[in-house]
Amino acid sequence: MQFFDSLGAYRPQALAVLRIIAALLFIEHGTMKLFGFPAAMGEGALPPLMLIAALLEVVGGALLVIGLFTRPVAFILAGQMAVAYFMAHASKGFWPALNGGEPAILFCFIFLYLVCAGPGAWALDKR
Numbered sequence: 001m002q003f004f005d006s007l008g009a010y011r012p013q014a015l016a017v018l019r020i021i022a023a024l025l026f027i028e029h030g031t032m033k034l035f036g037f038p039a040a041m042g043e044g045a046l047p048p049l050m051l052i053a054a055l056l057e058v059v060g061g062a063l064l065v066i067g068l069f070t071r072p073v074a075f076i077l078a079g080q081m082a083v084a085y086f087m088a089h090a091s092k093g094f095w096p097a098l099n100g101g102e103p104a105i106l107f108c109f110i111f112l113y114l115v116c117a118g119p120g121a122w123a124l125d126k127r
Contacts, residue, residue, distance in 0.1 A: 015120025022110045070119035074112070
């Protein structure tokens, strides 16, 4: 259809929107761990592995929002999400809808797509 074909002109902007929104949602996971915002994820100090995950989520997410070092950052974050899935979710059962692993899988594959596709429009990588 001609309408859908004409939307192809907006691929770089659509990719940028995907990158920015996914990164903002990812940052939220880190701020929950580090600052208890918008909701606390637990009580007390974070174990070292969770602290590393939180820092990756906040710093890596911020870099993706501005589109700086998009491909290497997305690669690292995809790996983080794969590890998170197998460490925290896979042992709770096979089905991601039942083991709570859907967000980890979705983030992993969005980040892998960014590794391949790049940042799209509105990225510091483009400058």
